[in-house]
Amino acid sequence: MDKLFLALQYPFVRYAIIVGVLIALCSSLLGVTLVLKRFSYIGDGLSHVAFGAMAIAGVLNLTNNMIVAMPITVISAILLLRTGQNAKIKGDAAIAMISVGALAFGYLIMNVFSTSANLSGDVCSTLFGSTSILTLKGSDVWLSMILSLVVVVTFILFYNRIFAVTFDENFAKATGTRTEVYNLIIAVITAVIIVLAMNLVGSLLISALVIFPALSAMKLFKSFKSVTICSVVLSVVCALAGMVISIITGTPVGSTIVAADMVVFGICCLIGRLCEGNR
Amino acid sequence: MALLTVKDLAVGYGSQIVAENINFEVNTGDYLCIVGENGSGKSTLMKTLLGLQKPERGQIIKGEGLMENEIGYLPQQSPVQRDFPASVREVVLSGCQGRGGFRPFYSAEDKKKASENMEKMGITDLASKCYRELSGGQQQRVLLARALCATRKLLLLDEPVSGLDPKVTAEMYALISELNKEKVTIIMISHDIGTAVNYADHILHVGENVFFGTRDEYLGSKAGKFFLMMQSRDSEHPVMYKPRKTMTNMEDKDNG
Numbered sequence: 001m002d003k004l005f006l007a008l009q010y011p012f013v014r015y016a017i018i019v020g021v022l023i024a025l026c027s028s029l030l031g032v033t034l035v036l037k038r039f040s041y042i043g044d045g046l047s048h049v050a051f052g053a054m055a056i057a058g059v060l061n062l063t064n065n066m067i068v069a070m071p072i073t074v075i076s077a078i079l080l081l082r083t084g085q086n087a088k089i090k091g092d093a094a095i096a097m098i099s100v101g102a103l104a105f106g107y108l109i110m111n112v113f114s115t116s117a118n119l120s121g122d123v124c125s126t127l128f129g130s131t132s133i134l135t136l137k138g139s140d141v142w143l144s145m146i147l148s149l150v151v152v153v154t155f156i157l158f159y160n161r162i163f164a165v166t167f168d169e170n171f172a173k174a175t176g177t178r179t180e181v182y183n184l185i186i187a188v189i190t191a192v193i194i195v196l197a198m199n200l201v202g203s204l205l206i207s208a209l210v211i212f213p214a215l216s217a218m219k220l221f222k223s224f225k226s227v228t229i230c231s232v233v234l235s236v237v238c239a240l241a242g243m244v245i246s247i248i249t250g251t252p253v254g255s256t257i258v259a260a261d262m263v264v265f266g267i268c269c270l271i272g273r274l275c276e277g278n279r
Numbered sequence: 280m281a282l283l284t285v286k287d288l289a290v291g292y293g294s295q296i297v298a299e300n301i302n303f304e305v306n307t308g309d310y311l312c313i314v315g316e317n318g319s320g321k322s323t324l325m326k327t328l329l330g331l332q333k334p335e336r337g338q339i340i341k342g343e344g345l346m347e348n349e350i351g352y353l354p355q356q357s358p359v360q361r362d363f364p365a366s367v368r369e370v371v372l373s374g375c376q377g378r379g380g381f382r383p384f385y386s387a388e389d390k391k392k393a394s395e396n397m398e399k400m401g402i403t404d405l406a407s408k409c410y411r412e413l414s415g416g417q418q419q420r421v422l423l424a425r426a427l428c429a430t431r432k433l434l435l436l437d438e439p440v441s442g443l444d445p446k447v448t449a450e451m452y453a454l455i456s457e458l459n460k461e462k463v464t465i466i467m468i469s470h471d472i473g474t475a476v477n478y479a480d481h482i483l484h485v486g487e488n489v490f491f492g493t494r495d496e497y498l499g500s501k502a503g504k505f506f507l508m509m510q511s512r513d514s515e516h517p518v519m520y521k522p523r524k525t526m527t528n529m530e531d532k533d534n535g
Contacts, residue, residue: 157383164373174329175377175429176348222409223366
């Protein structure tokens, strides 16, 4: 406990906790939609693209990586969604192609052009987010806050439409909802969340942050609204718990959070089973 | 001018045409049944009518002020919906979505309409139940209530009774006839020709020879005769030629 209070006196720890909670909140919002639309792997693919983009930003020696990573990831999200619809190359194959390609390309240019002395450390922290959350500056925190706010407001404004498009795209389209626009919005929000979340858990573990809370909540609740709210609560609690545990025990932040998510998922599975048994 | 006029329509996907030379008219209050064998292009035709895909040739003309978003639709169930966490009320309300314009939330009027339609379909007591835990017949009622939220003018039903047991099937057909009496125009896809001729007043037969006409004309036509023959050979209860009204009345009594 003393260790925790001591740590909280440092501004960078407080920053990390604020940003961590915001990211957990945003990433869980769209989780339900992504899981139900069978888009879980788009999150994973996009995170690899973001890794490649971060590598480019690193090589260009930019002070803020997000300037490069954000547009590249958003564009890839739009492209992935389009190929999913036109289906010359089937959706999952396209995702696999782009994600592995971006991963390899990112590592390649990091190796060839890097000026850093500790290359494998850089790669590791981009992949698993081990340290970057503790090196956030005030401006990063503001940027994360603004982006999180944008994501949350967009989600609330389009909540009913996102529901309609997720539940039955054909019906929504036939009755006059412009489904392409909302699919696009879903893709863009996903991309924004992923770039944000790279700071917290790194690019390999982002999917866990998106998918686990949604799956846990779906075990417990029956309506879309309650599932969404529950997944947000679970995600924030897990992120907080994960960060606190990692401060006390010195474990890497990202993987501790994901481990907390997995434990909660297990508990939710058990509760869901028990409830079904009682009926 | 008819509610829906279809001229020389050819439907398909890619460049492959699955059904062509389709001509028909739907007027307000009609009950049209689209029949045909599997793979004859019934569902593709329906998707084209809904504007989900473009016609390969020909025209679909909307009349009587029928707007793009005034076609209600009862789809076949998709695998996504089978594990979707949503309450009945949420599903029914989502039918009001298309008419909302840029308003982000549902108005009091939308909510009232949803309650009315749930009442009409007899699913008010299920409102807070989870959609995926309902029986097949209940799910169809929920989707029908949603379609009614979208429009009161024209409903397109894609195999509304597939996978339902005989009792629930009869209830479903009675419900649809009831709606039709309230001046809701019905276009229904079915491969059950027996029921089609019992309930519908117009028949569109898609296939190698396209037929469109009233129910009585269909019974006299070559395609109609052939199918009725097949049907009565296959089933123990040959198709009845009673007038439509009596049939529905009988079923109403059974349900009550």
